[in-house]
Amino acid sequence: MTVTHIPGSKSVTARALFLAAAADGTTTLLRPLVSDDTEGFAEGLGALGYRVERTADAWHIEGRPQGPAADSADVYCRDGATTARFLPTLAAAGHGTYRFDASPQMRRRPLGPLTTALRALGVDLVHEQAEGHHPLTVAAxxxxxxxxxxxxxxxxxxxxxxxxxxxxTAEGLRITVTDLVSEPYVEITLAMMRAFGAEVTRDGRTYTVAPTGYHATTYAIEPDASTSSYFFAAAALTGTTVTVPGLGTGALQGDLGFVDVLRRMGADVEIADGRTTVRGTGRLHGLTVNMRDISDTMPTLAAIAPFADGPVRIEDVANTRVKECDRLDACAENLRRLGITVDTGPDWIEIHPGTPAPAEIATHGDHRIVMSFAVTGLRTPGITFDDPGCVRKTFPEFHHVFEEFRHVTA
Known part of the structure; x- marks a missing residue:
């Protein structure tokens, strides 16, 4: 059995940074993810005037319930969607003028529903170029x-x-949602808000948030479930056993549900208190699966799908088309490069069994495309990547860790 230690969750780290900055007092984040996305978020907080002190295994954030210390700032959000969406929202609660911009990749990703909502709340917000996209300026x-x-x-x-x-806010918010994707991520948000002292309730699709503010705390970041999916998939693919400690019963992240997909395909799965183990059984069955709620793991499944004994059809993943790249098309493109037959539709992809041949993977600058097809490479030597370094977004040491994993399970 291989025990793999996975870096902290990107989703949890980003939320914790927002909540810590908004809290009254100094928050300590234990074992936060250190990657391009989270460093960009911390850098953005610094530009807004928040104090962030980083040590080897903890970050300390001095909160400001009244909003940014700076009365003006120019914030570069890099490639980070959480940075680009959360920081303008945080700044809007303060007082000052704040400009936000992002990488060309992030500029292409949509922002409109959020900024429309902020305007409905009276926020003075201007998109400088394309409406609903970065760059934007908030006069808070x-x-x-x-x-x-x-x-x-x-x-x-x-x-x-x-x-x-x-x-x-001064009076709180009541938000009625007409459509929602990746709902488990919202459950992460609610649990973390409560851990920082917020009062939030849900009645169907309506969320009510009281104007309580937040209090500082010490908060431990659990391992990233999306990142864990590559190692769980590798175990299922190669007939080996992988255990990820720190991620088990009671985990916040819905993407741990990916192991249930592997179970349906034939792997043995055990989710215990403080750990999850996947053991490959030497077989992978085809299936049809709705991945709307765990869509970040869609590329992981797509990358091992050719080795199943029947077609793998992944449905209800239209939102993957507006991630770092159009992930649905990127998966189809790369599987075809490997010689695999693939069909696609607006929100689905169907992958037929086959024997992948070596090829260069077109990453489109997307970390999840690289990490997913690295798993394919366990059974198809010779796979390469046009931009292997884009994994720095969430897991800078991925190639080193995965190579160690490859040797241990060989």
């Missing part, structure tokens, strides 16, 4: 609060940003 003067209707069918991050804003 605090937020009264009120009722909102939100379409979060493209990204649950729109809802998460507004939920986290709620305790910082």
């Amino acid at each position: 003067h605090g937020i009264k609060g009120g009722d909102l209707t939100l379409d979060a069918g493209q990204s649950s991050q729109y809802l998460t940003a507004l939920l986290m804003l709620g305790p910082l």
Whole structure:
């Protein structure tokens, strides 16, 4: 059995940084993810005037419930969607003028439903170029609060940003959601808000957030479930056993549900207190699966699908088309490069059994494409990547760790 230690969750780290910055007092984050995305978030907080002190295994954030210390700032959000969506929302609760921009890749990703909602709350916000995209400027003067209707069918991050804003408003927020994707990520948000002292309730698709503010705390970041999916998939593919400690019963992240997909395909899965183990059985069955709620693991499944004994059809993943790249098309493109027959539709992909041949993977600058097809490479030597370094977004040491894993399981 191989025990693999996975870096901290990107999703949890980003939310914790927002909540810590908004809290009254100094918060300590234990074992946060250190990657391009999270460093970009911390750098953005610094530009806004928040104090962030980083040590080897903990970050300390001095919160400011009243908002950014700086009365003006120019914030570069890099490639980070959480940075690009959460920081303008945090700044809107303060007082000052703040400009936000991002990489060309992030500029292409949509922001409109969130900024429309912020405007409905009275936020003075201007998109400088394309409406609904970065760059944008926020002239902040605090937020009264009120009722909102939100379409979060493209990204649950729109809802998460507004939920986290709620305790910082004068009167609280009530948000009615007309559509929602990746709902488990919202459950992460609610649990973490409560850990920082917020009062938030849900009645169907309506969320009510009281204007309580937040209090500082010490918060441990659990391992990243999306990143763990590559190692779980590798075990299922190669007939080996992998255990990820720190991620088990009671985990916040819905992407741990990926192991249930592997179980349906024939792997043995055990989720225990504080750990999850996947053991490959030497077989992978085809299946049809709805991955709307765990869509970040869609590329992981696509990358091992050719080795199943029947077609693998992944449905309800339209939102993967507006990630770092169009992941649905990127998976189809690369599987075809490997000689695999693939069919696609607006929100689905069907992958037929086959024997992948070596080829260069077109990464489109997307970390999840690289890490997913690295798993394919366990059974197909000779796979290469046009931009292997883009894994720095969430797991800078991925290639080193995965190579060690390869040798241990060989």
